[in-house]
Amino acid sequence: MEPEHRHHDAHADHGGHDKHAGHDKHAGHDPEQFRRKFWLSLALTVPIVLTSHMVMDWFGYRLDLPGVRWVGPVLGSVVFWYGGWPFLVGGVRELRDRAPGMMLLISMAITVAYAASAATSLGWFDLDFWWELAALVTIMLLGHWQEMKAIGQAQGALAALAALLPDDAERLDEAGRPHPVSVADLRVGDLVLVRSGGRVPADGRIEEGAAELDESMITGESRPVPRAVGDRVVAGTVATDSALRIRVDAVGEDTALAGIGRLVAQAQASGGRAQVLADRFAALLFYVAALAGLATFVAWRVLGDTDQAVVRTVTVLVIACPHALGLAIPLVVALSTALSARAGILVKDRLALERMRTVDAVLFDKTGTLTRGRHTLTGVAAAGGLTEDDALRIAAAVEADSEHPLARALVAAARDRGLRAAARDFRSLPGRGVRAVVDGTQWAVGGPALLRELGVDVPPELTRSAAGWSRRGAGVLHLVRAPEPGAARVLGAFALEDEVRPEARAAIAELRAQGIRKIVMITGDARPVAEAVAADLGFRPGVDEVFAEVLPADKDAAVRELQSRGLTVAMVGDGVNDAPALARADVGLAIGAGTDVAIESAGVVLASDDPRGVTGVIRLSRASYRKMRQNLAWAAGYNVLAIPLAAGVLAWAGVALSPAVGAVLMSASTIVVALNAQLLRRVRLTPED
Numbered sequence: 001m002e003p004e005h006r007h008h009d010a011h012a013d014h015g016g017h018d019k020h021a022g023h024d025k026h027a028g029h030d031p032e033q034f035r036r037k038f039w040l041s042l043a044l045t046v047p048i049v050l051t052s053h054m055v056m057d058w059f060g061y062r063l064d065l066p067g068v069r070w071v072g073p074v075l076g077s078v079v080f081w082y083g084g085w086p087f088l089v090g091g092v093r094e095l096r097d098r099a100p101g102m103m104l105l106i107s108m109a110i111t112v113a114y115a116a117s118a119a120t121s122l123g124w125f126d127l128d129f130w131w132e133l134a135a136l137v138t139i140m141l142l143g144h145w146q147e148m149k150a151i152g153q154a155q156g157a158l159a160a161l162a163a164l165l166p167d168d169a170e171r172l173d174e175a176g177r178p179h180p181v182s183v184a185d186l187r188v189g190d191l192v193l194v195r196s197g198g199r200v201p202a203d204g205r206i207e208e209g210a211a212e213l214d215e216s217m218i219t220g221e222s223r224p225v226p227r228a229v230g231d232r233v234v235a236g237t238v239a240t241d242s243a244l245r246i247r248v249d250a251v252g253e254d255t256a257l258a259g260i261g262r263l264v265a266q267a268q269a270s271g272g273r274a275q276v277l278a279d280r281f282a283a284l285l286f287y288v289a290a291l292a293g294l295a296t297f298v299a300w301r302v303l304g305d306t307d308q309a310v311v312r313t314v315t316v317l318v319i320a321c322p323h324a325l326g327l328a329i330p331l332v333v334a335l336s337t338a339l340s341a342r343a344g345i346l347v348k349d350r351l352a353l354e355r356m357r358t359v360d361a362v363l364f365d366k367t368g369t370l371t372r373g374r375h376t377l378t379g380v381a382a383a384g385g386l387t388e389d390d391a392l393r394i395a396a397a398v399e400a401d402s403e404h405p406l407a408r409a410l411v412a413a414a415r416d417r418g419l420r421a422a423a424r425d426f427r428s429l430p431g432r433g434v435r436a437v438v439d440g441t442q443w444a445v446g447g448p449a450l451l452r453e454l455g456v457d458v459p460p461e462l463t464r465s466a467a468g469w470s471r472r473g474a475g476v477l478h479l480v481r482a483p484e485p486g487a488a489r490v491l492g493a494f495a496l497e498d499e500v501r502p503e504a505r506a507a508i509a510e511l512r513a514q515g516i517r518k519i520v521m522i523t524g525d526a527r528p529v530a531e532a533v534a535a536d537l538g539f540r541p542g543v544d545e546v547f548a549e550v551l552p553a554d555k556d557a558a559v560r561e562l563q564s565r566g567l568t569v570a571m572v573g574d575g576v577n578d579a580p581a582l583a584r585a586d587v588g589l590a591i592g593a594g595t596d597v598a599i600e601s602a603g604v605v606l607a608s609d610d611p612r613g614v615t616g617v618i619r620l621s622r623a624s625y626r627k628m629r630q631n632l633a634w635a636a637g638y639n640v641l642a643i644p645l646a647a648g649v650l651a652w653a654g655v656a657l658s659p660a661v662g663a664v665l666m667s668a669s670t671i672v673v674a675l676n677a678q679l680l681r682r683v684r685l686t687p688e689d
Helices: 031-050 053-059 068-083 085-096 102-121 130-148 153-162 256-269 277-302 306-319 323-342 350-356 366-370 388-399 405-416 448-454 460-471 502-513 527-537 552-564 576-584 596-601 613-647 659-682
Strands: 168-172 178-182 191-194 203-208 211-214 225-227 244-250 345-347 361-365 371-382 423-429 433-438 441-446 475-481 489-500 518-522 545-547 569-573 587-591 604-606
Touching (some): 085 102, 102 130, 102 277, 277 613, 306 613, 323 613, 350 613, 366 527, 388 405, 388 423, 388 489, 460 527, 518 552, 552 576, 576 596
16 A cells, blocks of 8 residues: 655645635735744733722722732733734724725724823823723634634645645666655656555556546545556556556646646635625724714813813724624624534634525535445346355355455455355456355456446346446446356446445435425546436436536636526535635535545545534534624614714713723623624534434
8 A cells, every 4th residue: 555644745835825715905914923923912901900909999809919900011011912912903904905894993093092092191181991902802803713713724735735646656767667756856758666455646548457446535536436458547546456567657836736726726716705794894984984073082182171182082993993893793692613623613714604604505426425425336237046045155256365355345244144154266357357266166257348348148137137227326246156258157246335324315304304406416437427416416417417427627627607596695515626626615614534635625624524514514604693683682782872972962961981991881892792602502413323
């Protein structure tokens, strides 16, 4: 077998420069940076809050310690410049780009709070905002930390693609002797040896040998494909049963694997860059706060009260600090992510979770998603006096030493039925089957190529069974006795099919109950296989769709086609060939048992391979969106009410909102948002068996 380690440098540059595509306003930031800033700011915020005169008045205690009055100014300045720096930079960028959003609103709020608190420390005003400043920066760092975790997945997906290539290849010299070389050193025209069970290191054509190749990671075809002299093979595929000599005709950027990598990078770079709801609210709130602050200052100045003009303006701008607004979405996302993780749903991209509520078409990959991705025995027929058990017992004995997936399915079926026999003189017939001696008689097991080579006819009773199996897409193997030309007889036939997951039908029924308009299945398998699985799953003719015999680029194109019809598409898959489609889809969901590439390319990963998990993601998305809207409405409503009162519009009636009362209301608003988010715990995420 190929080495456990992999070559991780190949194609590493694909998309690496675009790590932050779609996140320009956060360029240069990473989750680790925000994690560090959050924890340090939190540690500094605690003493700032405890030593605040406003907080001490609320709770009726005093801390008369030497230098206590400098705790706020000193630690608050550290929090402002260290923790708040990303927001200040982001605010300047939004201002320069004339696209105000959350970053500009946060930077304005913390700058005003810092200036007002510094002025108070100098005795110019009586506004204790140090604790507000520190709490705001810390809360925003927490939300931003969660946000940044979703950035940079393209590089991970491409690294996982590169991992399919072995580190080394065996290049043959002019005398036919193999020499280990790095895959990176291969050149077009080189002749390489791929041993049985080994992975093809580069694209090329077979010059010597025949074998069945597992190409499922590239084509999605669930059955190994026979390849012989002259056939083309692609890097990353596996020779299952025999050695091959391959003439390299494409390396590096020109390989099919690299092409898939480019598709992944392009699809992720062109993914939706929709603004979060909070950004739209923040942009509106920025204009409201700025205009309200200006109007407040002008109004009080016209009334001749300069002191009140300054105090009221500062109060308005600080009241606009988006505590609850800033938490409205990050808190829901953090909680929904934690809840989903415990249910085996890993949310990698918060925007993917948001978009899931709008999905009206779910596109399933067949192999490994709706089916188990491994073959099982579904039919046995016998002739010439053999019983079905006899035929299966002999065939399993002949196949016992084979590593072929179909052989393993036969052996497993015989073992489950308690059928055992010993074989000797095992020999592989590359591309045709295997042969061995059982109970003193020569037997062979293989497909159509074996029958053609031996020139034997299939008995009518077996032909009828095999024809029916083939029509529904099953692979058919035959048992042949005395496999010599002129003396061979076909005495058994076996149907082997990719097993449909028992949960798949329930998943599709539940998706329909949730209002999903269209269920689509896509596969690299032949159309009879796909149609048989669709019928078994209860696909609705004329409503649901089946895409069969598709290649990686076709899967990506299929997603684009569905999107061009106005459908919002969720793609569910598990293989390398699914990665471009997962990245292109509005939401990509990877079955956790799948390949690293599929997992890296998806926005949501299902840890189990139960497709019913998709319905849990939809429920979570819809519930999360409801909570986000409710929280945003509450947070925005608080500002709509508090800003006019802070400006003093009811001062003539003796009603004025002091900074202290504003801070209490702000804290209450934050608590309401937090409690409302907790109601997400009621959502059912796991299937009900």
